[in-house]
Amino acid sequence: MxxxxxxxxxxxxxxxxxxxxxxxxxxxxxxxxxxxxxxxxxxxxxxxxxxxxxxxxxxxxxxxxxxxxxxxxxxxxxxxxxxxxxxxxxxxxxxxxxxxxxxxxxxxxxxxxxxxxxWEAPFWVSREAPQSQLPLLESLSSGSALNPETMRTFLAAGDRRSHLPNFLAAVHAALSSRKRLILVEQDEAIARWIALAALALPNSLLAELSFSTYTKNPYNMDVLICGTTADSDFAFSPAEIQHQYQVFDFVRNRFSPPPPQTRFSVAAAEWYAAGDFQEAADFKEFADNLQGNYQAGDLDALVVLYAFIRNQPVGDQEVLDSVNFLIAKGLVGHQDLLNTATAALCDLPVDNRAADRVAGALFSAVLSAPGTGPEAREDATRFYVDWAVQRLLPGATPETFASLAAAFARHRVPPPAWEAARTEIVRWLENPPGAAWLVALIGFLQEVRILPGFEAAVLAGVRTTLWPRLDDPQVQDLLGSIFEAGTLPGLDDLVVGNVLTSGRRPEGLDPLESLLSRPRTRERLKELAARRGETAMVILLTARELAKSSDKAQATVKFLDAPGLPAGARLTAPDLDLLFHQVWRSGMMLPRDARTLLDRRPDLLSHPAFCRLLVQGLLRSSDILNPTGETRELLQKLREMATPSGPARAGQSPAVKLPPEVQGCLELAAWPQRYEAAGTAGDRIQALKRILYLLPPENAGARSSLMRFVLVRYLSSDSHGAKSSDFLADLYALDGELLLASLPGVIETVFNKSSLSPGQWVPLFAFLHRRSTEEPPNRHIDDLYKQILPHAYDTLPKHVKHLLDGMLSSKSDWHTPWETWKKRPSLINKLSGGLLGR
Structure with a gap:
């Protein structure tokens, strides 16, 4: 145009x-x-x-x-x-x-x-035109004055060469800071100075390099490089020379402080000092061919890129900066630059972690760029696969593996790209540095979709390194993910075989919890087990699922209705035994669960395993001593089975052999009657001893209710007399901790109903007094003897206190302990005394 x-x-x-x-x-x-x-x-x-x-x-x-x-x-x-x-x-x-x-x-x-x-180009005109309208200029040509030979002569004159680096650095800085240069010299010399900068500038920056080879008043000429004369209107004040402008006065030797050198200013000065003006022109052509809209800050990176292409030495950090520049400017599609950049990165030290990040960014940039050709994609992929194998994977952490896998998967690197690394990967799989590293490597191979190609080596690594650590959740998660994908038949056989072997013991699968907690893994295991006719395994895996259900009983009923076993298989007694013990692994079944199952499947009561779980659940039920609801109904069913009403009829199922604990459940349900029927204190102690023996220690609620009941009956009756403190001692011998934990509440309960009579006080005081003298001291005894009992005594009516004093003071062996005990301040007195400051 x-x-x-x-x-x-x-x-x-x-x-x-x-x-x-x-x-x-x-x-x-x-x-x-x-x-x-x-x-x-x-x-x-x-x-x-x-x-x-x-x-x-x-x-x-x-x-x-x-x-x-x-x-x-x-x-x-x-x-x-x-x-x-x-x-x-x-x-x-x-x-x-x-x-x-x-x-x-x-x-x-x-x-x-x-x-x-x-400068002095032939197209310039200095005569007015005869017509008012001028044609368009279709072409422009350069003048002949600024040629390499005259430029060499120019630089050789005087001390110009010594000022060249500073001048080029000032031009570089001005392109971004807009700090203007003032040049004082002959007009053609000024043009030559400007040419030294312009010869090496890419077109995008050349377009910003405004200049004027002469003006009388530089203040009025808004250009970056302003040529003038020593007698111009420019003041050349110290502030202007030192700070406001970059002055190069070659007539009167006035120069501003030099700006910092840049990679561009140093390189261009070296080219010109060597008389190699073509090098500057080649650099400009190189930058222009990249077709980037460059800023002044890009010049140094362009110089390093140019040095790459020319096989000139550059520093490690310059390599990284330049590759980052390639990425930032979208220049990764240039094949020669890409090849040079990857080669330069590969020459960096192996332990340069910054190089790892830059290499990954370069790979992603090439494969993400919309206009990248197949050759560049191939080269970048080959480069980064080799980089990963040689530099990253040997010392990779799980995070590194995950990051790499995500990058390769995101860019859909095809399996053939890994073929060159096959030998190295196989060696790692068969001889890994550790189990965690092997787990991460196999996960990486799976993520980048090349795992099937290494099946034999993977299985070798699994057998030798991972299988001995199968209790590691990370190992189980890895094997589960591969197993679910079904990409390695050999691993399928290995996992199924191990699970089948371990599953023959109810607790054998516990170490594989992480593996079996994966729903897809469980389903595939059940599918393979059913295909092999392993009914027990299907039941075992199903039972582990049922055990985690919020309503285990209802879920089990559904399974029993439709077990989904292998074709032709039926639930046998051992199968049910395995099912119940895996679903209720605590060894007990809550009464409500048992009731749900029996409502749907009454026949389960004839199954020994079910009965054992039911009985253990009843023994631990809080209402076993006073049955209600499901507990009462279940006990009635057990009672009916334990006492058949007549001889078995023809065709009737043989009698069920009930667990021995059934009789214990029935005894517990009837214990109040047995306790009341006991004639003496000794008989009652024996009855209580039997009940405590039948009640499991973990049924703390029922045991506590039992002890409270006995104590309330004891302290509410005068029939025991003063000598009945032996009864409390016998209770203490049965379960002292339970007795002491129950006494405070019982004393309060009895006292709230009616004050303790002297006949109730004497054995209680005698028991607590004796225990208070034992070593080591017991905190519960101290609380009862020194606080709770004194508080109860202080609230007794006067006539009851008088009777009590008479009963205890008249006995020589109790007079002194009683009088001493009465002198102790009660808890109420202590509190009131503290509040009153006494």
């Missing part, structure tokens, strides 16, 4: 229609607004040192030319050249001519010429 152009000078005929400075001619696409902006930039004021009325070509040559590149507010790019002409049409001095080349997009201009290399 052609470029618009315009001429500005002092003329008789122009676009304004009057004489004087104006646009002499312009392309039709330039609007009046465009032309107004262009006029502001095109004004030329000569240096004060130049002649005011130059008369010869030599004098005119003293006036600096201004080649400028800048952008208008709307982003329009302008390349202009201003030249002092001397006299205008009226022979007045001060005339100049500015030729503008305009492009709406900077790329349109940059694509035709590197702006500064338009």
């Amino acid at each position: 052609g470029l618009e152009q315009a001429y500005y000078t002092s003329c008789e005929a122009g676009l304004r229609g009057t004489k004087g400075f104006q646009m002499n001619a312009a392309s039709s696409g330039l609007s009046p607004t465009d032309l107004t902006y262009l006029e502001r930039y095109g004004v030329y004021l000569p240096p004060l040192s130049c002649p005011t009325m130059p008369a010869t070509p030599e004098e005119l040559a003293l006036f600096p030319r201004n080649l400028a590149y800048y952008k208008l507010p709307d982003g329009t790019a302008v390349l202009s050249r201003s030249q002092y002409l001397g006299q205008d049409y009226s022979r007045r001095f001060g005339n100049f001519f500015t030729h503008y080349v305009v492009s709406r997009q900077a790329a349109g201009l940059i694509g035709k010429v590197n702006p500064v290399f338009a």
Whole structure:
């Protein structure tokens, strides 16, 4: 596309229609607004040192030319050249001519010429046009002045070479900070300085490198690099030189503090110092071919990438930074860059963990990029598979395995990509560094869908390393996931065989809880067991499920109605025995569960295992001593079975052999009558001893109720007399802990109904007094003797206290203990004394 152009000078005929400075001619696409902006930039004021009325070509040559590149507010790019002409049409001095080349997009201009290399190019015009409309410029050519030979000569003169790195660093910094450079030197020298930067800049940054080779007033020329003269309007104040601008005054040797060097400034300075201007041009071409919209901060990474391509040495961190740059800029699709980057990463030390992260990011970036070709995908996959096998997997943690597996699975890396690593993976499977590592490796192979290809090695590793650790939940979870997938027939046989063997003992499957807690694993095991005719295994696995049900009894009833056994199989007595003991593994069945089962299957009462569980449940039922509800109904059924009403009829099932504990249940249910029927205290102690023997220790509720009942009956009756303290001693001998735990509540209960009579007090006091003198001290005895009993005594009526004093004080062996005990402050007195401060 052609470029618009315009001429500005002092003329008789122009676009304004009057004489004087104006646009002499312009392309039709330039609007009046465009032309107004262009006029502001095109004004030329000569240096004060130049002649005011130059008369010869030599004098005119003293006036600096201004080649400028800048952008208008709307982003329009302008390349202009201003030249002092001397006299205008009226022979007045001060005339100049500015030729503008305009492009709406900077790329349109940059694509035709590197702006500064338009210095003295043949397309420039310095004479006014006879017509007002100018054609479009279809092409632009560079001038011949800024060639490598003249540039070498330029740098060799004076101390310019020593300032080159600082100048390039200042340009690099200005592209991001916008801190302007002020150059003081002859106009063509300034163009050469600018060319040294522009020659190496990618087009996207070249478009931002605005400049002017001469202006009298740099304050009015908003460009990054502003050339001027020593006698210009620029003040060159210390603040400006030190802080506000980057000054390079080669006439009076005034220079700002140098900025930090960058990878770009150092590399470009080295190229130029060696006289290798082609290297800079090659770097620019390399960057432009990548077709990125680069920022100033990208230059260093581009230099390192270029060094990659040229096989030049770069540091480890530069390698990582550059690969990250490739990823961030979406350049991973360039095959040569990808190959170079992967090769550079592989040259980094094995223990470089940052390299691991960058390698993974590169792999994901290549396979995620929408335009990545098959060759690049293949190369990136091959690279990262090799990276994983050689660098990551040997020392991988479970988290590393999981992260890698997710990456390979997400990008659907095909199984053939792993073929080159087969030998290494097989070696690891057969000789792993540890069980946990092998678990993670096998899980990884499963996740990336290549496990079946390593079946033999996996089975070898499982047998030698994992099977001895089958009690490890992680091992079980791994085997369960593989088993459920059904991808390794050999592992199926191994797992099923082990479960069948272990399951022949009811507790044999307990160590495999993590494995069997997986629903799909259980279902597949049952399926395989049924296929092999292993009825017991189906029952065992089902029973473990039933045991976890919120309503075990109802779930068991459903199973008994439709057991789902192998074809032709029926539930046998051993099968039921296995079922009940696995579902009720505590060894007891709650009465409500038994009632649910018997309502549906009354015949279960004839099954010994069911009866044993039922009886154990009854023995531990809190209402066994005073049966209600299900407990009473179940005891009645047992009573009927234990006492058949007549001889068995023909065809009737033979009598069931009930567990011996059935008789104990029946005794417990009838114990109040037996206790009341006992004539003496000794008989009652024996009856109580029998009941406590029958009641399991874990049925604490029933045992506590029993002891409270006996104590209440004892303390509520006067028939025992003073000598009956032996009864309490006998109770203490049966179960002292239970007695002492029950006494406080019983004393309170009896006292609330009616105060203890002297006949009740004497044996209780005598018992507690004797126990209080025993060693070691008993906290429960102390509480009863020193707090609870004194509190009860303090609340007795006076006449009862008088009778009690008479009974105990008259006995020589009780007088002293009784009087001493009465002097102890009661709990109430202690509390009231404390509150009153006594």
